[in-house]
Amino acid sequence: MHCEICGKKIDNAVRVEIDGSEMNVCQQCKSLGTRVKSEKEKKAEQKKKQRTTVAKKKTSKSKSRESIYDEMEELSGDYSQKIRAAREESDLTQEKLAKEINVKKSLIGKFERGEKLPEEEVVKKLEDYFDIDLKD
Numbered sequence: 001m002h003c004e005i006c007g008k009k010i011d012n013a014v015r016v017e018i019d020g021s022e023m024n025v026c027q028q029c030k031s032l033g034t035r036v037k038s039e040k041e042k043k044a045e046q047k048k049k050q051r052t053t054v055a056k057k058k059t060s061k062s063k064s065r066e067s068i069y070d071e072m073e074e075l076s077g078d079y080s081q082k083i084r085a086a087r088e089e090s091d092l093t094q095e096k097l098a099k100e101i102n103v104k105k106s107l108i109g110k111f112e113r114g115e116k117l118p119e120e121e122v123v124k125k126l127e128d129y130f131d132i133d134l135k136d
Contacts (some may be wrong), residue, residue: 086130
């Protein structure tokens, strides 16, 4: 076999990718590209990732979704109307409010339409900014 770059006869070719093309090259030319892993190496790497993921799940001490919500105070049923009314009363656009409390504009719209519950931190920011109560 010959190196596909310099033409030198080689016994142990290295598979590399150069500008989107895979080539068999010599040891000297391998630095011109990125080494391509063999299928065997890819499978071994994938198995290792799976083992790591399973191990992390078993040792994870994070709270379940239910317990997180149990600890949160419940928002009032009309939280979305309260947010919109406070914003409009302050003559703010959704975009300006988003900048003021450092959230995305799209979230403000979702809160006002009742499509999304604001996280505890955002509830606090809204309550402090407008001096309102969003909880029951």
